[in-house]
Amino acid sequence: MNPSKDAETAQIAPTAALILIGNEILSGRTQDKNLAFIGSRLAARGIVLREARVIADSPDVISATINTLRTQYTYVFTTGGIGPTHDDVTADCVAQAFGVELPVHAEAERRLLEYFRGRGVEPNADRMRMARIPQGAELVDNPVSIAPGFRMENVFVMAGVPRIMQAMFDNIEPTLAVGPSIGSVSVVCDLPEGDFAGDLRALQETLSELDLGSYPISVENGARVVLVARGTDVVKLTQASDQLQALVRRLGGTIYGDER
């Protein structure tokens, strides 16, 4: 990454942080898939995801993390902890973080009652906990399992189950600001990083508007490295693609693909 470029981006692109809530992610029981989804969808909209934090189902930690991050970034997204069980405490924590009440939201209650009754499911007290929404928040629709997420100022609260989170994100996305489109070009090659590190560093200095990186990957019969350039300037990205390919050829490497 080019730090000077980074500072420029900060002035023009919306920024975001993601909070992944759940003991099961920290214990290794659950492999998180939400970060990659949200990161790529935000990037596609020109919103820079600056950090993600994975934290436990601990009310004080959740509230403090929300309050730390919501003042630093344009948007904060959370996943996890909005179901019916005792370890689902995210709504309580958001209310605490903002210093507001957590009343039953009439529309959320209506949707849940209709959904449960339509399926012959008892709308017991635990299920109806999911109708409690921090005072002043707006609902985020959940077309999969109805229990809504919500937006409280710049904080978007979503489910942890990837399929439900993704459906909620689909609904949130059109309401987000659009930043300068962040494009990327990439070249997959068989050169070890040490072969091209100096040339790549020089190219980064020439293409200072872009972020250049290289990422080793494993393939069936050996190792490859993906050379990537990311940025908002389409002309520079095209130049980067050409120059990355030229660099690989000049060093005697084979190009295995161009992920552009």
Place this chain on the structure above:
Amino acid sequence: MNPSKDAETAQIAPTAALILIGNEILSGRTQDKNLAFIGSRLAARGIVLREARVIADSPDVISATINTLRTQYTYVFTTGGIGPTHDDVTADCVAQAFGVELPVHAEAERRLLEYFRGRGVEPNADRMRMARIPQGAELVDNPVSIAPGFRMENVFVMAGVPRIMQAMFDNIEPTLAVGPSIGSVSVVCDLPEGDFAGDLRALQETLSELDLGSYPISVENGARVVLVARGTDVVKLTQASDQLQALVRRLGGTIYGDER
């Protein structure tokens, strides 16, 4: 999670934070696999991973994050940013965080030279950057690609490539303190969470030494929920397993497995 239990654990178990360094994780290009590996290996050793942060290849952010976390936890682990390219800045950032120099480490240099020469690879300046180790740090062996990680006080710096990170972790693991063994029992069932949330809450109150949780998962032909109890008390874990199974049966659910 049971907050009172959480406070007790903090007094007896070593704690840890994990810092995943890399723009490629935040942009969604790379699906992280290191958190789940490290989280489960730490849990197996009785070390509680309290949080993980995914941050960009930004020197100031990396240094500040290391300094924030190393005073809060028994151990801090980092992955990523120790290769030969311009965006590999983790060693520089650790040196900056601890206020020490970053000289060439004689043993690291020796290993790298031997490795590169044995493979007929030019030990150019970029490759030899990987021999720079913060003053006072100890090497962490890298049997895969030789370039070492290192330990600086309570901070362990590892590669980002999973295969290399895992080999480094194998070498680090025996040097870590051992906490009370954290075991878990689980029951997979077909009940919706809302059916058992009240009973699970009551069971959590009875088994206050354990952390009870429920995690919806998708399977080929529908949805399942995994009920999990985690903790250090083997007798209580056995009780939890029996009571979770009894709970599912009492509510008319089917048990699809017991991951114990």
